[in-house]
Amino acid sequence: MLYRENGQFKTSYRADQQIFPIAQDRIAIALLLAVAFVAVPMLASDYIFRAILIPFVIMALAALGVNILVGYCGQISLGSGAFMAVGAYGAYNFFVRIPGLPLIPALILGGLCATLFGILFGLPSLRVKGLYLAVATLAAQFFSDWMFLRIKWLTNDSPSGSISVNNLQVFGLPIESATSKYWFCLGILVVVALLAKNLVRGAIGREWMAIRDMDVAAAVIGIRPMYAKLSAFAVSSFIVGMAGALWAFVYLGAWEPAAFSVDLSFKLLFMVIIGGLGSIMGGFFGAAFIVVLPIVLNQFLPLLVGLFGVEISTAGVSHAELMIFGALIVWFLIVEPHGLAKLWSTAKQKLRLWPFPH
């Protein structure tokens, strides 16, 4: 009843083609942004910021990038951790070697490094797909692991291989407190999400989806597979690289190559699968699920198990995390293969009718 578009007539193509054609949607998004930018910093504690919100925002950005590649273009990639690493180290090198380089250009340059790396390791996608491509991207992952351990120049000749950044500032405003970090990441996320949404709504997005659905047919109707696949790799790696740079600069502060291991690649893939392949919303849902779940389990599980009078050690919680995590992924894939985003859109569909039955 509330969610109908009765009476909302569009009088120009521009209005018809906007991202949120329904006014209620626009209001909802505006409210959401207001809550995210204004209300949350006022209510959340320092711990919530540092442990939940900031990782969530950065991971949502990374999941967005991976979703473009895996969800929209159908190219399975298990090397997202490597792209994040290249973005992080690229941004670090530019930041440290060019004195006075502002933070945002450093991040963008890091993203461009990741783009080049992504295109390079995306070349196999022109020959293979599916499981084979997954192995090819695994090659990227392990190669990058080795590269950052072995090639000293990339870590600025740090003797231990661990590097760090600090004194981050944007336009003179320091990014030290949790709130400023959150706003910075959130700002980047909103901008990139908007750009990504417009990309996938446009011609290139449709080309990607065509390649995903049936690449032979796409080639037949004139879509150049090389261009489409490599552009998917490029855009995806750029976003993932920027997310990697943010992860390293803003969240970790000091990191070593092990921070971008194959576990992170799998985590990103799971985020995208759970959140929903092929939808921008899906990245957000997946990231929230995967960032919040371990922490909730950590707090909840000892209490829950304590109700039955059983003591559970931290190791037990950690193992239970893995088990529950895996079981939930399997359950999700069986019950709702299109992920949480599909649940969300189903809910919206039902909202359009509610409270009427039909």
Place this chain on the structure above:
Amino acid sequence: MAALTKGRAGHEMTEIGFLLDAGAIAFSDVYNVSTDTKALARALTYAIMRPWRQVTDNIEYNRGILLDAVAQGIINRRLESRARAGGSYLYAGVETDKTSRSADATYVMLAPIDNQWQPALADVRGVIADALAHAPSQEEIDRELAENDVIYANMVEQSRIQAGSKLADDVVNAVDIREAVASPETVLDVFRSMRARYTPEALHERTKAMFQGDVIRSILLTPQAGEATPEQLRAALLVGLLSLFFQKTSTGRALRAVADDHQAAQSIGIPLNRIWVIVWCVAGVVALVAGMIWGSKLGVQFSLTTVALRALPVVILGGLTSVPGAIIGGLIIGVGEKLSEVYLGPFVGGGIEIWFAYVLALGFLLFRPQGLFGEKIIDRV
């Protein structure tokens, strides 16, 4: 091959030239045997042998022999239909024999179509492996029984016209060699009275017992020397059962069909759920064995998952549809990894073994996506 015959008038019926035109490659007549190597067939016989043991030749023992006869008949019929359906061999047959009180053997004879004796041998072994894995169906049994019934009934009818001296000779033989000799009526009676015992399970047991043995001996007859070596023959006979399982038995083919296309496999009646259960069980057991081998040397920890992930490039290198490919791919990657670390590693500072397997697989994917032994799937875009 052609033979010149003389008609009743004593003249040859045709000319050699016409026969040559018709495609004959070798000639023989009454006095000359063809020794042209192009015309001589190859023959491979292998025998699974058990030591000869003295048995009590009573009716129960002979019932067993009758069961064996039907089991053999089923296998032979399968081999025959396989050959007719375009197999790689001309003829193949299975026979049990207790030879000269020195061996109790099951002979498998086959003649490959051309000089490709290894595929022929693999095919035949596949049919046998299938028979060993699954019990025969009731239809097959009934068919053999019907055929045997006719043979024994025929012998009874013919006995009336046999010379009395033959029958007397039989009686003398019985006393002489101390083995049971039965009249045709007795044979038919025994056979008909035990029809109920021809169950699939019983025949499956007899088949399995037939192919159990301590020793395998084999002879490969080739027209020319040097076509094959004893080592090749030995290797061909010992090719792993798992590989055989996957390539030649019906379950193995069903698994590969499901891997190819689930819907098509389902549409021809392959039970998908059962296949998936089998696949996961086999995969789990093989992984278990691998883990035990590793653990026996270096201990088992959960961090072995990084090692296990290496299975993906191995499978890609070897070819996704081939078990020998996986074995060879595993050897190449396992050995190659370590060698590359030892010999190439020092030039780049070491530690390259983590990505060597993957980059090797990547290289293979670019030039030969089907791997070393996989089936080429043409799907170029």
Place this chain on the structure above:
Amino acid sequence: MKLSKLVIAAAVVAAGVSSLTTSAFAQAKEQFFPLLSYRTGPYAPNGVPWANGKQDYIKMINARDGGINGVKLTFEECETGYATDRGVECYERLKSKPGVALFDPQATGITFALTEKVPNDKIPLITLGYGLSVAQDGMAFKWNFPFMGSYWTGADILVQHIAKGLGGLDKLKGKKIALVYHDSPFGKEPIPLLQERARMHGFELQMLPVTAPGVEQKATWLQVRQSKPDFVMLWGWGVMNSTALKEAQATGYPRDKMYGVWWAGAEPDVKDVGEGAKGYHALALNTSGQQPKVIQDILKHVHGKGQGTGPKDEVGQVLYTRGVIIQMLGVEAVRRAQERFGKGKVMTGEQVRWGLENLALDQKKLDALGFGGVMRPLSTSCSDHMGSTWARVHSWDGSKWNFSSDWYQADEQILKPMIKAGADKYLADKKMTRRTAADCQS
């Protein structure tokens, strides 16, 4: 999915999230020790006795002494799995608990990350025998305390010991030493010092990295067999150590030519190999065994009452004792801080830091605490956050560790300039300045 299920799911998530916003502003009545540990993962076999030692000591102080001058001690364990991001998350969660005293990250990677954060949060970091080697310089690193040794001192002492066995430092010339190290900041730390020593004494240093977590070392030991070094230094942790010894046995490299750092010389590393590791030497910062008085107290007051954290036969092992020592240093720092800032009160992080910086544990005091014969005396100061650079070498005889050398002290002549240079570089990178002398009095 039905709407009702959606609602239930949302409610569960909301409940979970709300449980996290519990920032109850409790007044600190107890001194809180957050225990970052790893009981899962490839490093767990070594991490578990360490964590158990720390917990048992806290329990004993509570049971035997009733806390520190009446202030009870509490603790909470957080599983890090040796991963930096989980370590950071644990740190963020536990640092705002009232009464937090100090952190012992138990991992070099996490130490690097936390070194950035502790100056802002004003909580000291104890990194006994690991972490940043240059953090020995207290004037540069106010909040880091690498007690009793770092990787540079350890490498230095190993070189001295090897040289002593050969008959002098000059006998090292022309020898070949291979360093089998964990390919991570932990493993790479000693390289600068070893390169410096190699340059000084003329021995060849062969570096053989082992990819984390270190289960695959066949190629590494093939290289060792190929190059036949005179000595092998093992710089591993967790499952890498036992694998290295098994591989050494398989390739036939004499174990008595292998020298491990103090993190590669404990029972979990050699138990599996047993006789095969006979003759293997490793550095030791502390003794092991159940004889020391403090271990006896723990057995009596904690395990005797069924409160032990781990199995009883783990008590007194090398890493367990090291955990006990770490916790003791923390407790003594709090006690020292209480002497200055108020007995019987809960100490803040800054106050605990002052306590850590002014520890003076001479032999008498150690004996009184029950640590006689376990470790050497330790005393810290503003400029020296390490306190003592003594270590010994012990060897495995197939069933237990026996000391096979005297106490060595790291050569300050070589280390001091390297530490100063490294600290200066760190400060310059971070655009921070050294502390002033006045700052030392706070």
